[in-house]
Amino acid sequence: MRIVGVDLCLLEYPLETPFYPAWLPGYPQTAHRVHLLTLETDEGIKGYAAGVAFSREGSGLQQLLLPFLFGRDPMNVEEVVQIARSATFLGLRLWWIEMAFWDIIGKALGQPVYRLLGGYQERVRAYASTGELRSVEERLDYVAQVREMGIRAVKLRFHSWDWREDMAVARAVRERYPDMEIMVDANMGWRVAGMAPAPKWDVSTALRVAEELAELGVRWLEEPLDKNDYEGYRRLREKAPIPLASGEMNQDLHEFREYLIRDAIDILQPDVCLSSGILMGKKIAGMAEAFGKQIAPHTWTSGLGLAANLQLMGASPNCEWAEFPYEPPGWDLKARDYFLTEPIVPDSEGYLPVPSKPGLGVEIDEDAVKHYRVEN
Ligand SMILES: [Mg+2]
CATH class of the missing domain: 3.20.20.120 (Enolase-like C-terminal domain)
Known part of the structure; x- marks a missing residue:
């Protein structure tokens, strides 16, 4: 099995009421932004990963990740850990991308990851x-x-x-x-x-x-x-x-x-x-x-x-x-x-x-992804 599709997009959900996180004094949060990574295998299995986004800091991330992820064997998670470790050299915190591989593995084997x-x-x-x-x-x-x-x-x-x-x-x-x-x-x-x-x-x-x-x-x-x-x-x-x-x-x-x-x-x-x-x-x-x-x-x-x-x-x-x-x-x-x-x-x-469907245990709402996707 190989990764043949890599898509990384920014989702932006406008909060109905501003949220004032205690950990960000003076910052009224008005949207919940997420980097959503979608990987697809040659067998048609989709794996998802979500990382935090504050603003547009993820623009260029898809381009950066593509050569590292395209063509990869999704079962080899240790190598993905090494990629995330390498990203720290650029000041990037990309541990979150790894969950997409587990999502694929679990779906391929018909089991939730736990x-x-x-x-x-x-x-x-x-x-x-x-x-x-x-x-x-x-x-x-x-x-x-x-x-x-x-x-x-x-x-x-x-x-x-x-x-x-x-x-x-x-x-x-x-x-x-x-x-x-x-x-x-x-x-x-x-x-x-x-x-x-x-x-x-x-x-x-x-x-x-x-x-x-x-x-x-x-x-x-x-x-x-x-x-x-x-x-x-x-x-x-x-x-x-x-x-x-x-x-x-x-x-x-x-x-x-x-x-x-x-x-x-x-x-x-x-x-x-x-x-x-x-x-x-x-x-x-x-x-x-x-x-x-x-x-x-x-x-x-x-x-x-x-x-x-x-x-x-x-x-x-x-x-x-x-x-x-x-x-x-x-x-x-x-x-x-x-x-x-x-x-x-x-x-x-x-x-x-613990969510019990195969992979990460939950289903992504593709309509919501289309609706909240914004240009990054
Ligand atoms: Mg805490």
Whole structure:
């Protein structure tokens, strides 16, 4: 089998309401843009991959990738990993293209990818992942809504200039819902500054936050420090009374190895779109397992990215939690999954099913692709 078709296009879905991501202070997001890669084999099998797009930064990408992908054997994923690794020399983060190959492999073999990589679990407990900084009342309303969906865990954003304001929200959620699992994401790992003041914590600030969160029984504190400050994480973890999580923008095996050999965090969060691809995500999960650590893959990209990360989760025995990105009205299910035929939703018990169709487990809505495709 060979790749005989390579198409890379930009999709642009206008959000019905602007979305204000906590991790991009001062940036109102008005569209969900995606790079969609479609590969076709000489047997007529189509494999899809989706990567994040902020603007028109992907123009020229199809031309760049064509000689690397055309004519390739889609079963040789290790070589695709090497191509993505080579792209880092150009400052490009192209791990996401690898999922298209798994989509083809799974479709060729009639199996969802997680069944080919270990087949461990058919569903993973979901936590509702918030995206904005909201008032206490607004956040309590949100938690009530996700509880109606069956979800019993929520990840809150801490990114206010004064973290005590965020702590008030966490405290209110804990008081109102004693049975709710709470995670906290500080989004300091790949801090974006320049449009508005962006907070930055040092180890002692992160420790104070961790101590207060421990009193609330918070499940983990995510990205309190820069993603490459491995020594800072090691020092923080020596004293922090709750588990630490990080890794969504770390890349390749050696960056995750740094966390492990320093015993610097508890939960690794590779994202198959942003940091690894599926095959390397499985290797990272294996390294974590050897060190007695969990993985909790980051999934906040698109519906296809969520599906691909769920395939990794389904194959990983040391994965307990699935991130369910959901922050209506801006980032609702339609905005997130607009080019899938069906949105990915939790079951009545608050678990996310690992998508079970062959390949990445979901179907691409070709009409939506035509509708939202824009000139790049
Ligand atoms: Mg995060």
